[in-house]
Amino acid sequence: MLLITCPFCGPRDHVEFTYGGDATLTRPDPATASDADWADYIYLRDNPKGPHLEYWQHHAGCRAWLTVRRDTLTHEITMTAPARKAAGGESGAGEAGR
């Protein structure tokens, strides 16, 4: 069981959360992005074996989107922060939706 410490609700079982995938991707600017930029953004992943920045939504709690740093080999969680804050501003939160 993963224990995710929600910054708003405290430590909670991961079944309260929905996984949102890689949190390092940045949506390209539609005004300037090429087809190749979009293909990279939509399809390609670093897929690291080790620390991974990823989104989780606390759907059964405060419903906030979080950015979590979790090791994909050991499942150890070393950081949990509100996604907006981790992305450095308001614009980051929208990236988490899917």
Place this chain on the structure above:
Amino acid sequence: MSRYSIFSLARHSLRGHRDWPRAWRDPEPKPRYDVIVVGGGGHGLATAYYLAKNHGIANVAVLEKGWLGGGNTGRNTTIVRSNYLHMANAQFYEHSLKLWEGLSRDLNYNVMFSQRGVVNLAHSDAQMDAHGRRGNAMRLNGIDAVLLDREAVRAMVPDLDFSPRARFPIYGALLQPRGGTARHDAVAWGYARGADARGVDIIQNCEVTGIKRDGATVIGVETSRGTIMAGKIGLAVAGNTGHVAAMAGLRLPIETHLLQAAVTEPLKPVLDTVVTSGAAHVYVSQSDKGELVFGGDLDFYNSYAQRGNLPAIANFTTALLALFPRFSRLRMLRSWGGVMDMTMDGSPIIGKTPLQNFYIDGGWCYGGFKATPASGWVFAHTIANDQPHKLNEAFTLERFASGHTIDEKGAGPYPGAH
């Protein structure tokens, strides 16, 4: 290679089975090979076997970081089927099924392929329509498919919950009679023995730690047993394809995810086919040892851990008991996890890469076992000819950027959704 037969069995039994020869050698790696296949699971070993058998390329090494078949070949639930909707998938997997049908004889190794049928349940009118469509598509591709009504399902699998209060009411099913199961370890061992007999070096406990490049050409690998040069290199390391390809500087449309399965204690014959339910997210068959082998969804987060968490097991076990209330008194014997290359469209990637002499066979999601023979067949062709076989020309790495995805489920670019 000494052939296995009733006579060799009788001869060895008279000697108390004390002097069976090794099934394959344990060679030291040579400094250079024509082809290196990274990954000693079913796919890598099949590739080496067909390189030698179909293409006459025997100066080949298979490098395995652990032991043969210790990855996903030894962790899957052994189901073989070709009940696909899209043409590229249907024809590829049907070729695989045809190879399965002659595999034990071809390899002189009993892979215990049992065509007990695969029953895909429908729990609503809409699902019956979808199964009808899929069955028609399969038959147009020359694949066997039978649409069963509720009574026909009851005759085949009487232990399903047919009561009026069933959580998943049985409307019918799509049956592929030629589908079934096989002995997973035997597939790796049979291909290993066949490849070794044709001159392939199978090198275990040899982990690839780096890939050597000369510009855009791949020329060799760094391993835990030294540097080995190669004319061509093929990856067959599904689960770790992203990790190993990154050593060559490639980013792939793959996320690595965790999938679990479990077996019950052994019991007398109770289920003589494979039952799957897409709606309930579970599948089950009975092994030749009598255990019920069952599994369901991913754990749904990126992981290379080869071990999962209890919620996923609880989910598919609950679904199994909803379908088969009778199984509720069985005890679970063990559960295990494996890691899957989940691609962005749910279909594999078999083909060339932007690097010269470097080929990828991966992205098997959770359907790689049944593909083993055809995967090796077409990957060997791709490596030998530096161009894809007709059956894998759609499974390119470029299909994502060019919009030619093969999205069997229509789920979009979410790897966990396939």
